[in-house]
Amino acid sequence: MNIDLLKRLCETPGVPGHEERVRHLIETEVKDLFDEVRTDPMGSLLCVRKAKQKDAPKVMLLCHMDEIGFLVSHISKEGFVSLHPVGGFDTRNLFSRRVLICTEDGDIPGVMNPGGKPVHISTPEERKKVPLVGDFVIDTGLGEKTKDLVKIGDYVVMNEPFMELGDKVVSKALDNRVACWLGIEAIRKLGDKGKGADIHVAFTTQEEVGLRGARTASYTVKPDIGIGIDVTLACDTPGVPDKDMTTKQGEGFGLHVRDSSFIADKALVKEIEALAQKKKIPYQRTMLMSGGQDGAAAQQAASGARAVGIVVGTRYIHTVTEMLDKRDLKAARDILSAYLGTF
Numbered sequence: 001m002n003i004d005l006l007k008r009l010c011e012t013p014g015v016p017g018h019e020e021r022v023r024h025l026i027e028t029e030v031k032d033l034f035d036e037v038r039t040d041p042m043g044s045l046l047c048v049r050k051a052k053q054k055d056a057p058k059v060m061l062l063c064h065m066d067e068i069g070f071l072v073s074h075i076s077k078e079g080f081v082s083l084h085p086v087g088g089f090d091t092r093n094l095f096s097r098r099v100l101i102c103t104e105d106g107d108i109p110g111v112m113n114p115g116g117k118p119v120h121i122s123t124p125e126e127r128k129k130v131p132l133v134g135d136f137v138i139d140t141g142l143g144e145k146t147k148d149l150v151k152i153g154d155y156v157v158m159n160e161p162f163m164e165l166g167d168k169v170v171s172k173a174l175d176n177r178v179a180c181w182l183g184i185e186a187i188r189k190l191g192d193k194g195k196g197a198d199i200h201v202a203f204t205t206q207e208e209v210g211l212r213g214a215r216t217a218s219y220t221v222k223p224d225i226g227i228g229i230d231v232t233l234a235c236d237t238p239g240v241p242d243k244d245m246t247t248k249q250g251e252g253f254g255l256h257v258r259d260s261s262f263i264a265d266k267a268l269v270k271e272i273e274a275l276a277q278k279k280k281i282p283y284q285r286t287m288l289m290s291g292g293q294d295g296a297a298a299q300q301a302a303s304g305a306r307a308v309g310i311v312v313g314t315r316y317i318h319t320v321t322e323m324l325d326k327r328d329l330k331a332a333r334d335i336l337s338a339y340l341g342t343f
Helices: 003-011 020-030 124-128 143-149 174-190 212-221 266-279 295-300 326-340
Strands: 036-039 045-049 058-064 069-075 081-086 097-103 106-114 136-139 155-158 163-165 168-171 198-204 225-233 253-258 283-287 306-314 322-325
Touching (some): 003 020, 003 174, 020 045, 058 295, 168 174, 174 225, 174 326, 225 295, 225 326, 253 326, 266 306, 266 326, 306 322
Parallel strands (some): 058 198, 058 225, 253 283
Antiparallel strands (some): 036 045, 045 198, 097 106, 097 155, 163 168, 168 322, 253 306
């Protein structure tokens, strides 16, 4: 598998509304895979591989490019940088993080910590307090010079390397560069098959703040079938009851049937399930009580579409240690390629 591509995707910064660097990387990878590639007004990259015949069904894969991050909201006279989140954070995972402030003139490294007293001079009660996102600040080490280099609205991402650990990979931004990888590699594996449908792959923007790019892209394409590609929870870790596990790593791709944004088309779920069984591709059905994904936007666009989710179980989501199993990633690629090949 092309793990180097996944590494490059994950390590490229791009928060909601600032996905252009990720989009440029994808453009270089897909230039020989599609008949048309264009960027829409929201910044989503819309790629289409046309069918051999006219009036073919339209199948749309939705793969969001953005990762959770921050926007610079204030710079103090001393050079401390305050933040607004773009995406959902658990602040327990934000202490003592290395970050990059991405400016128009380059990336500036820094460290992020909450304001307040360190452990040596704080009281037991003070140490129990979990800070809010707005309590965190970035120290670039540049002092007053920071105001000359950083602007309000510049964006911030975590600064952590991609790693391989046995059958696993660990990185920030696996949510959702996994989908970007799958949108590329499934088409690459498909080859000359699947020419009975117009296959649209939309690398969408601003999913983490409300499926925004997927909504506009879906209204443009008006698909007959929409496949939302994303990560999902893999809570197969200590301290989580079996009923809340969602997925177990190493047992295949997730066939996503429900979350708070959509309910998958029953016939489409059965069709993909039967294909996975026929091709001996491991899978597990998945549901989430809350959260959403781009498949919902395709389902609800214009006059509607049949929709389903293909997901990859990921441990420690929305942290810098997101972890997936390469076997599950391969299964997701293989089922997408196999399904598209049925047209």
